[in-house]
Each structure stands twice: as C-alpha cells, then as structure tokens.
Amino acid sequence: MSEIAIGIDLGTSNSCVAVLRDGTVEVEVLPNAYGEATTASVVALRADGTITVGNAARANIIHDPAHTISSSKRLIGRYFFSEEVKKAQAICSYQIVEGPNHSVRIEVREEVFSLPEIGAMILRELKSIAESRLNEPVTKAVITVPANFNDNQRQATKDAGQIAGIEVLRILNEPTAAALSYGFGKGLAQTVAIYDLGGGTFDISVLQIADDVFEVLSTCGDTFLGGDDFDDRLIDLLADEFLERENINLRNDPFALEKLKVAAESAKQALSVKDEVEIRIPDVISAADGGSSLSIERTLSREEFSRLVNDLIQRTFKVCDEALQQADLVTRDLDGVILVGGPTKLPMIREAVEHYFGKPPKDDVDPDQVVALGAAIHAATLVDNEHNAFLLDITPLSLKIGVAGGLAETVIERNTPVPIEQTRTFTTFQDDQESVAIRVYQGEARESEGNELLGQFEFSGFKKARRGQVPIDVTFEINADGIVNVTARDPESGQQASTSITLSSGLSDGEIRNIIEERRSDRVQLNSELVPADAEALGAVRLVSQPVTSIPETKEALAESTPAPAADPPTASVEPSDKGIASVTPQDPGITTDPEPPTDDLESDDEDFATKVDRFEEELELLPDETLEPLEMAAADDVTAIMNDDDLLAMSRGPDLDPENPATQTSKTDAEPEADPDLFEDVGTDLTTLDGGGSENKD
Amino acid sequence: MSDLAPTEIKALVRIMDELDYYQLMHVKRGVSVRDVKKAYYAVSRTFHPDANRSLESDLRDAVERISKRVTEAYAVLRDPRRRQAYDRQLNENAGVRMQLAAAEAGARKQAQENEGLTPQGRQYFRLANDEIKRQDWRSAERNLATALTFEPNNESFKSMLKEVRKNVKYSPADRR
Numbered sequence: 001m002s003e004i005a006i007g008i009d010l011g012t013s014n015s016c017v018a019v020l021r022d023g024t025v026e027v028e029v030l031p032n033a034y035g036e037a038t039t040a041s042v043v044a045l046r047a048d049g050t051i052t053v054g055n056a057a058r059a060n061i062i063h064d065p066a067h068t069i070s071s072s073k074r075l076i077g078r079y080f081f082s083e084e085v086k087k088a089q090a091i092c093s094y095q096i097v098e099g100p101n102h103s104v105r106i107e108v109r110e111e112v113f114s115l116p117e118i119g120a121m122i123l124r125e126l127k128s129i130a131e132s133r134l135n136e137p138v139t140k141a142v143i144t145v146p147a148n149f150n151d152n153q154r155q156a157t158k159d160a161g162q163i164a165g166i167e168v169l170r171i172l173n174e175p176t177a178a179a180l181s182y183g184f185g186k187g188l189a190q191t192v193a194i195y196d197l198g199g200g201t202f203d204i205s206v207l208q209i210a211d212d213v214f215e216v217l218s219t220c221g222d223t224f225l226g227g228d229d230f231d232d233r234l235i236d237l238l239a240d241e242f243l244e245r246e247n248i249n250l251r252n253d254p255f256a257l258e259k260l261k262v263a264a265e266s267a268k269q270a271l272s273v274k275d276e277v278e279i280r281i282p283d284v285i286s287a288a289d290g291g292s293s294l295s296i297e298r299t300l301s302r303e304e305f306s307r308l309v310n311d312l313i314q315r316t317f318k319v320c321d322e323a324l325q326q327a328d329l330v331t332r333d334l335d336g337v338i339l340v341g342g343p344t345k346l347p348m349i350r351e352a353v354e355h356y357f358g359k360p361p362k363d364d365v366d367p368d369q370v371v372a373l374g375a376a377i378h379a380a381t382l383v384d385n386e387h388n389a390f391l392l393d394i395t396p397l398s399l400k401i402g403v404a405g406g407l408a409e410t411v412i413e414r415n416t417p418v419p420i421e422q423t424r425t426f427t428t429f430q431d432d433q434e435s436v437a438i439r440v441y442q443g444e445a446r447e448s449e450g451n452e453l454l455g456q457f458e459f460s461g462f463k464k465a466r467r468g469q470v471p472i473d474v475t476f477e478i479n480a481d482g483i484v485n486v487t488a489r490d491p492e493s494g495q496q497a498s499t500s501i502t503l504s505s506g507l508s509d510g511e512i513r514n515i516i517e518e519r520r521s522d523r524v525q526l527n528s529e530l531v532p533a534d535a536e537a538l539g540a541v542r543l544v545s546q547p548v549t550s551i552p553e554t555k556e557a558l559a560e561s562t563p564a565p566a567a568d569p570p571t572a573s574v575e576p577s578d579k580g581i582a583s584v585t586p587q588d589p590g591i592t593t594d595p596e597p598p599t600d601d602l603e604s605d606d607e608d609f610a611t612k613v614d615r616f617e618e619e620l621e622l623l624p625d626e627t628l629e630p631l632e633m634a635a636a637d638d639v640t641a642i643m644n645d646d647d648l649l650a651m652s653r654g655p656d657l658d659p660e661n662p663a664t665q666t667s668k669t670d671a672e673p674e675a676d677p678d679l680f681e682d683v684g685t686d687l688t689t690l691d692g693g694g695s696e697n698k699d
Numbered sequence: 700m701s702d703l704a705p706t707e708i709k710a711l712v713r714i715m716d717e718l719d720y721y722q723l724m725h726v727k728r729g730v731s732v733r734d735v736k737k738a739y740y741a742v743s744r745t746f747h748p749d750a751n752r753s754l755e756s757d758l759r760d761a762v763e764r765i766s767k768r769v770t771e772a773y774a775v776l777r778d779p780r781r782r783q784a785y786d787r788q789l790n791e792n793a794g795v796r797m798q799l800a801a802a803e804a805g806a807r808k809q810a811q812e813n814e815g816l817t818p819q820g821r822q823y824f825r826l827a828n829d830e831i832k833r834q835d836w837r838s839a840e841r842n843l844a845t846a847l848t849f850e851p852n853n854e855s856f857k858s859m860l861k862e863v864r865k866n867v868k869y870s871p872a873d874r875r
Binding site for chain 1: 749764
C-alpha cells in the first residue's frame, strides 16, 4: 500500500480537496465537516485571537470586513507595486501593507501576515478535512494554480504548503488538472480545450489526450479577468445608481461595500437558474443626516446582466484565439470543450462558449470539483506508479534575461515543453567590465519592465577585456516541477555561479522556518474539529479529535486547544432565496439595522479602522510612485554612471553583497526582515547577446 | 514506470552529446510530425522524471538530463520550419544540438529566403505565385526564371521552377 496523497484546488473564492483512494480508480471529493464539497478561501481573525477558515469565516465578512481576509490568492507572490495589488487595495476592506523587498503583507489586528501564511491557514483546514475523512494523517499533496501563474506565485504557493506541513509533490496547472479528471482511465484519443474562468483569472489550455498520455499543447491566460470582475460590474452599477439617487458613495463605506459585494455575488449566482432576480439590500447605509437608513431594491434581468459583462466574455475568446494559434489548431479540430470554475455555470457563458467553439461544452464534469479531482489523480500517480496518467506539460510563460537597452531577451519561449534546459551566450556591454547582473524575467513583454522579475544575481571573476569580447554562458533550466534554475558560466575558466530563482519579495527558507516555529496557524480553529449537527447523516465521519499521532503539529494543537465550540452556524448567512431573490440577510439581525459592529470589542477596533482607512487612502496615492521610482532609476542615469566606473559597480551593490566573493551571491540572500531599498537600484543592465539565436545573428 | 538499468542510463548520458535528435528519439530523417509525437510519448515514458521518481538521486539527475534533451529534440523536430534549420545544420556537420532560439532564428531566415532576398527576386516570385494559383504555368515559368536571374542560388526558386516546368510540359499550348 502506498502513501496517501491528496489533491488540493486552492481557489480564489473556494477551495476543494479530493483523493484517489489506494487500489481504486475512483476519485472523490472529500467534503468538509458540514458536508460541503467546497470550502471558502476566507480567513477570519477574531478579536480573541482565534482564526477561523472557511464558510464560517466568509459569513464574518459582512460584519467584520477589516478582519476577514478573502481573495488572498490575488495577492500571493506579487510585488507590492504591481497593478493587481493596487486593484485589490481599492476593493479589499482588510489592510494590505508593504513588507520586506517590495512584498505584500496583510495587517490585521496589529499582526502582520505574509500571503503564504494566509494560504497555509486555508491549506491546513483542507488538510484537516482530508485527515478527518480518511482517518489517517496526510502529508503529501498536489496543489493547483492558474496556468498563467508565474514562478513567484508558484513558489509562494509551495511555501504556503510547506508552512501548512504539506510536502507539495507538484504545483499543477488548474486546466491541466481538469483535463486529467476528464480523461483519466477512459482511454481517449481526443484534443480538448479547457475553458477555465475562475474568480480572479482566466485560463485556456489545449491538450491532446492519447490514452494515458496527457500532452499540453498550449496555455494562455489573462490574470486580470475573472468572475470577480463580473461582480464588480454589478457593484459599480448599484453604487452608481445609489450615488445618483441619494448622493452617497457606498464605495466609501466598507460595510456598505461588503453588502454590495455579497448582493452582487448572490444575484449573479441566482441568474444562473433564474431569468430575473430581485436585488434587495435593506439598510445599506444611514442617510446623510444620520437618521433614517436607506435601502437598495432593484430587479435585474439576465439580459441586463449580459450586457453589463459581455465585453468581459468576449475578452476570454481573444485569449482562446491565441491559445489555438499557439497549438496550431482551429476550433474545428477540437473534440470537446470542458468548463472549469464557478463563473462558467452562468448560462450566458455556456452559450457564448458554445457559439465560439461551435459545440456545446461537456457537462459531465462539475466545474467546482473537476480541478481538485484532477489534482488528486496526479497526486496518486506521483506516489504510486501503478496509476496510469502520464502528464507532458509546458511552461506557460516565456523565460527571459535582461539585456542592454532595458530589453528582455527570450531564452525559453512560452508553451515550450518541460523539463528543458537552454543555454545562451551573452557578453559584456562595457570595456573592462568586471561583473554582470543576471536578471531573470518571466512574461511576454519586449521591455524587461513589462515582465515579472523572478530574481537576480551577480556574476564576476571573468577576465577583463574589451566590451563584447567576454563570452558568458547562461543556462536556464525548468524542471518537471516547473521550477526555474539559472546558472552563469565562464566558458574559459569554467567558473560558475547559479541560483535557484526565489521570489525576490518572497520568503527565504529561514523565514519559512520562523513562521512554522511561530505556530500562528495553530490558532486556526479547524472546522473539522467541530462536530457537525448532522454528523450521523453524513455517515461515519471521523473527526480529527481522534488521535493522529504521527503529526506532531496536530497533536500539540489538539493538546493546547480545548474541544472547539461551534463558532458559527455552518450555513452561509447570505444566500439567494428559493424565490430567486438575492437579499442580504445577516444572521445577526442587530447588524442590518445598525452599520456599527456587533460587539464593544469590535467597535473600539473600528474607530481605529476608520482612521486607518483615511491614512490608507492617502498612502494609496503616494506609494505607487515611490515604489516604482527605483525601477525607473535602474533603467536611467544611475546605472549609466555605475557602468562607467566598474570599481563603483562592484562596491555599490548594496550592503548584502560581499565584494570579496560576489559570484556566490544569490537573490536568496536578501531575506532579512528589513527591506533592502537598493534591491532594484543596484542592477546594471550590462549584457548583450552573443550567440546565434534571437535577433542578433552572428554570421 | 521506467525499467531502465542503471548502466544503461549512465551510458546514455555519456554519449548523449554525440547523438543527433533523430537518434535520440529513435526516428528516421523525414519522419512525419505525427510519428515524432509518438516517439516523444514513448521516449518520455522511459526518461521523464515523473516515471523515475523511485530512482536514486544521482540516477534521477541523469535521467532528467536525458529527458531535457528529449524535450529539446521534440521542440525542434515537431516544427517543420525548425526541423529544416536543424537538418541544414546536420548536413553542414555543424553540431548535433541546436538551441531552440537558434532553430527559431534559422527558421525565420529560411522563411525570408523562401520569399526572396532581393526586392526584384521577391517581386517576380510573388508574380509567379499568383500565376501558379491561376494555373498560368507559362507566365509563372517566365517570372521564376527572371527571379532566378537576380538570385541564381535561391533553392526555393529553383525547386518551384522545376515543379512549374512539369506542369508546362503537360499544358496544351505549344512550348516555345
């Protein structure tokens, strides 16, 4: 019998865990303690210091938005100055702050959390769900990510797994997982497209399935397009109408905004089954005079909503065009289309997909579960070679190196199969240059700035010569795990320097160790510890409170925590009613009538929150420019000055670089808690291409 | 699961740098794209790291090196444009390995050459192409011949002229 390994779909809005049981070909979703297949990817930090994950945490959003973290997947592995983070800051009611090395942190109740830590809390909940269902410890998992996640985001997701005590067997692309689930054990010979519209991103993958071989032909995506954008359109509509009618901007009130969000999401879901939905938000805000409370009541038809989001749907097909072109196929060549992600349940999406592909999407897969099921299949094949599903994957984004002129030269094109290794020869840009900065990017832009910086390191120790006379071989490797490794080598002396690319803004091994030792995630009240009211009805559900001795963390967590009282009723507080009415009905009636938070403790917290919001908005205007400046400087005067004086070059590399031995420096070193303000300033763009590939040919 | 013997793996890694992509993939030159794919699946089954997780780490590293080279071979041979550039490199004895960027650059250069490298060559070649579409073989022959006076060594012009002449031979009008 081989070890159990689970599949986890760590989603933007909801997560799901599944397993392929040993000795079977049947793969199944493991429901949470309430019998639900998916668990909300939401983390709530309570005033008493406990942490709740899942649907109970989601129910908390509406009365305590500042301390409830949702959609954190949109932030994981991002730089603080990135567009996506700015967008999230505008929408999210919790506080997003800058951490070391331009990383993103979340500050809640005066505690600062990294994104992998938040992810780990969700993963820990899922792990515990699996353990209680399987009645045995689980330590291995395949975790899925959107296909267009870059290496930084993948590494950060892997870190989250490590913090949660999970050995991450593979970071798997979500559409690939869906294809595995669709084709596993069926002996198919088909070419299929996976149309994956999640909460935050859109991916399209084209795969060829030949019996047990799953070959990914191409993958394209849009990281700025997801179901949340559909909600945003509706929120904007409601907020604009309210502004016009009452002259109050609901967007400025975090509580009102949360109510709008919940109402928009419910309305969207209700429109999947109804032609028309009534949106009702009682007491959305108090009138300006402070007296009466105002409400929103409005009918929304499916047609009206379609018009609102039609351009978003059409944008997905532009990406589909690209993916098909990359695979050298037309829609006629496809045997099937598989839908993934909650938003694809919307009839308007299904209709648009059918129209574009000229065939109805397969409806024998559940868009909410198919990814976790595929991850479970892959997990089983990785621990046990008896299961036959053989995956030949590609790299979704081009891998590049920064060269002179602020450009990024492609070394491994996107949609190249992996594992792969490619070597390109570069040369110096200045006479007597003593060191070069190897900067590794991922993305499709020509200019280096338009791509994601994965990491950088210095290479020196080669002979001094006129510019263009020193060859430097740079080898890029992508292994089967999709992890990038870069080595620079002096072909004359054989000396080399290398780095595993780690997120410049990410966590070092040391930091991860510290986080694990801090054991903040022990404060997570695992929902699977709660005894569900209908435990009998769910069958023989074993709970984690039974001994799971081989996992020390769990054991200690159990020893420390008294049996957890049920924190919140399992039902989500906001649901479209049977009548197709999306109404916001918080479980605590005291909350609707009064926008003030329910407890004294929260109230005092909240005064603080109001001032925080003010300060936060000031920061919003200031920070991006300041943060971006170093990047621009890197491309401008400073660097020219640096490159004209090589002695200065070696010395001005920032405090973390040992001038005696610069060749051994890697991007891993800047992991100290203090931000290194020089991270982006100290980089010279001092490479040019020398080999025959690319634009510059030697003849 | 791979059933390779450790000695086989080590031997293959040693000679890998001497094998051309066809030898590595066990296919013949001129193999169809479909068969390249089949070969890629078969060879990957043996060498892909996922199929060799139970090996000891040094052997696993060796297998992964082979797997990376197989992927590279596949990325060249499955694309007829890149394959043409690679075949030319093989014919010139210029090495058995070709970086993908170089293959891509070679393919682009070849595409340019196919279209003609001089403005006049390109112009007459384009005229000839239109005439071929209309099956006006005689005019196409004339224009290709003219294109060749500007680019006497253009292989793509030459082979096209040869094809056109076959058709001219069977066309009902008198040959000049």
